[in-house]
Each structure stands twice: as C-alpha cells, then as structure tokens.
Amino acid sequence: MSTARDLLLTAVDVPSGRPVAQGDLSLALAGAELADLIADESVHLDDDRILPGLRRPTGDRLLDEAAAALRQDTPYESVEDWLWRRGRGLAAAYAAEAQAERGGRHRWLPSRSRPGPPPDSPERRRAADRWAFREPVLAAFAAALGIPEDAAEEDVPDLDDAVVTVVAAVRDALTELAAVRQRRRIEDDAYANIWRGA
Numbered sequence: 382m383s384t385a386r387d388l389l390l391t392a393v394d395v396p397s398g399r400p401v402a403q404g405d406l407s408l409a410l411a412g413a414e415l416a417d418l419i420a421d422e423s424v425h426l427d428d429d430r431i432l433p434g435l436r437r438p439t440g441d442r443l444l445d446e447a448a449a450a451l452r453q454d455t456p457y458e459s460v461e462d463w464l465w466r467r468g469r470g471l472a473a474a475y476a477a478e479a480q481a482e483r484g485g486r487h488r489w490l491p492s493r494s495r496p497g498p499p500p501d502s503p504e505r506r507r508a509a510d511r512w513a514f515r516e517p518v519l520a521a522f523a524a525a526l527g528i529p530e531d532a533a534e535e536d537v538p539d540l541d542d543a544v545v546t547v548v549a550a551v552r553d554a555l556t557e558l559a560a561v562r563q564r565r566r567i568e569d570d571a572y573a574n575i576w577r578g579a
Contacts, residue, residue: 383414383439383443384414385413385414385417385443385475386508388409388410388413389410389476390505391512392406392526398527398529398530401527401528404472405526406471406526408464408465408471408551408554411468412522412548412551413519414443415460416518417439418447419543420518420541421435421437424448429546429550431451431457432457433457460546461550522551525548
C-alpha cells in the first residue's frame with residue numbers, strides 16, 4: 382500500500398485537531414503520492430520543480446495513475462501546481478478505490494459517523510503499524526492535517542529534503558484553501574445580510 386492509502390486510513394482512525402475536510406485530505410493525498418514517487422525514484426525535485434525519473438509500475442493503480450499524470454516536458458510543473466491539479470477530487474477517488482476493493486461494503490472517507498474498512502483488515506493494520514511507529518513520511522502529512530489532535534505545525538520528523546519541500550507545499554496549500562473558505566464565508570454572510578436588510 383502507498384503512503385496516500387495509509388494517510389486516508391489514519392485520517393479515518395486517528396482523532397485530529399480539526400475536522401479533516403475532503404479538500405484538505407485531497408491536497409495531502411497528492412503530496413503523499415508525490416513523496417512515494419520520489420522514494421521510488423519515479424521523480425526528483427529540482428528546487429520546487431518535479432522532474433521525471435525512472436518510470437516503473439508501482440503495483441498501485443492510483444499511484445501509477447499519478448506517475449502517468451506527471452508533466453514530462455519543460456517547463457516542469459511546480460509542487461504547488463501538482464498538488465492543486467492532482468488533488469482535485471483525490472480523496473473521493475481513494476475512497477471509491479478502497480470501497481471497490483472491499484466489495485463496496487464500507488465507506489472510507491473520514492467521518493466519525495461512517496464506518497471505514499474492518500478493523501482487522503490488512504490495510505488497516507499496516508496503516509496502524511506505520512502510525513504506531515510514527516513513520517516519518519506518514520507522520521509529516523498527518524501533522525499537516527492536524528493529526529493527531531495535538532500535532533504542532535513544527536513537528537516535522539527527519540525527512541529527505543525533497544519530501545520536506547513537498548510537506549511544506551502541502552501546508553502552504555492547506556493555508557491557502559482555508560483562506561479561500563474564510564473569504565467565501567465572509568462574502569456569503571455579507572450577501573445574506575444584504576438580503577435581510579441588516
């Protein structure tokens with residue numbers, strides 16, 4: 382399994398400091414995919430640009446899809462652009478994939494009211510083991526999502542420089558997404574006040 386799949390399960394199982402919205406999770410999943418592709422040498426970073434590397438199947442459909450989606454020509458894509466492009470709807474794609482693998486019997490998006498995969502499944506045990514040992518890459522992306530509840534922004538374990546760049550880009554994207562949501566709320570409230578005559 383990939384870091385992205387383990388991150389999805391961690392988001393389902395471990396309490397976070399704030400609700401994990403699908404948009405936030407999608408950005409973090411795109412970052413986790415990129416970290417796995419870096420580890421696999423399918424890509425490498427030049428500053429914040431994603432350059433193609435060795436191309437080999439990973440055995441994970443969504444991760445292979447991510448590798449195939451990488452820009453192969455100059456100017457190469459920035460990590461930030463990749464997160465926004467690849468992240469669009471990614472949480473739902475991972476949830477659908479996981480649900481299909483389990484025969485459609487379980488829902489996987491983070492929600493305390495919806496059950497995830499069975500607690501004794503190999504996927505869940507693997508994710509739980511990585512989380513229990515605070516595997517650095519998984520822990521870094523989880524911390525960006527506010528997992529666990531007391532995760533601090535500064536809590537970045539020892540990581541490869543390229544992965545540090547990806548985690549920082551995920552955090553920046555999450556901050557930008559939160560600002561967009563806040564702006565929309567303010568605009569919606571102002572619009573509602575106009576209609577109420579306030």
